[in-house]
Amino acid sequence: MSDRYGRQSVLAEVGAAGQARLGAASVLVVGAGGLGCAVLPYLAAAGVGRLIVVDHDRVEESNLHRQPLYRMSDLGELKAVASRAALIAANPGVQVEAIPERLSPANAAALLARADVAVDAADSFATTYALSDACRDQRVPLVSASVLGLAGYVGVFCDGAPSYRAVFPEMPRVAGSCAEAGVLGTAVGVMGTLQAHLVLALLLDWQPPVRGRLLSVDFRTLHVGGFSFAAAREPQGSPLAFIAPGEVRAADVVIDLRSLTETPRSPFAAALRVTVEALERAEVSLPDGPRIVLCCRTGVRAWRAARALQSQGRANLALIALGE
Secondary structure (H helix, E strand, O other): OOOOHHHHHHHOOOOHHHHHHHHHOOOEEOOOOOOOOHHHHHHHHHHOOOOEEEEEOEEOOHHHOOOOOOOOHHOOOHHHHHHHHHHHHHHHOOOOEEEOOOOOOOHHHHHOOOOOEEEOOOOHHHHHHOOOOOOOOOOEEEEEEEEOOOEEEEEEEOOOOHHHHOOOOOOOOOOOOHHOOEOOOHHHHHHHHHHHHHHHHHHOOOOOOOOOOOEEEEOOOOOOEEOOOOOOOOOOOOOOEEHHHHHHHOEEEEEEOOOOOOOOOOOOOOEEEEOOHHHOOOOOOOOOOOOOEEEEOOHHHHHHHHHHHHHOOOOOEEEEEEOO
16 A cells, blocks of 8 residues: 555544445535535545546636645636646646536536535535535435535434435525625634545545534634434425526526626526515516526525515516626
8 A cells, every 4th residue: 555645544533444435436526616626635635536527617816825725826826727737736646626616406416426525615595505415316425515614514414314405494584795795714724624534434434424413613712512413304295496507498487586786697587676575575577387497696585586476376487696
């Protein structure tokens, strides 16, 4: 065995057999930003045989305080591509596949088919729900984390544990962002490293299992909490599902919830421009038959609008998060 892994393979919890399991494993990492920049180097350093990195974004200077995988020379580069180069330079024995695109309901199943574990490091509610739905259907464990400001959480969902929807059946009414609320690089690094640790625990099949557990950290007060969600029940009825823009049908009624100031042109030429508040106040008359597709940037307004329409008796709904 290579000296590279000697200090971890000597652990009884790893051993030669465990190191071989890591080398044969494939992990899908969705997001190569703050969390991903902690997850990816530790998985590569531990000898996880194949990493599939999915991220559509490019490196910006404002990323660098919390994404130390990148250098000034990477500015403008696709994160999936730049992270692959850095990981291969650190450990040439690991296979890294860069996929510079968004994870969506259209490609999630195909990507998961090649993975033993999925990591949600995307910092997007819409991505988390779409990825969790696919992991639940394909019985792939999901390690999801989120950090905002000086607080974060990490949990292990699906594959014998409840899905993300079972624990978080509702989106928040407003989506915070790192640009608005701020974020400390060390907080992101700690949570991303915990994600990597939980991935290794899954691949090595440590007991007791880590599935169905959530850990929360307040980095301002240094309070650490957590709980088991193993008994959480999956939501009943048809879930509010996200779809890819390409899955919109000609007969659908598309509502773009973004203002004309926010986005002068919708990607859907026939889209109605309506605010979520107008739908919540039932001020808009909509046809009864067609599916109603609700669009916004992050998916949060689309979720709110869908809940409002459900309370008004609507059932045939779909959501799209259009991103930046």
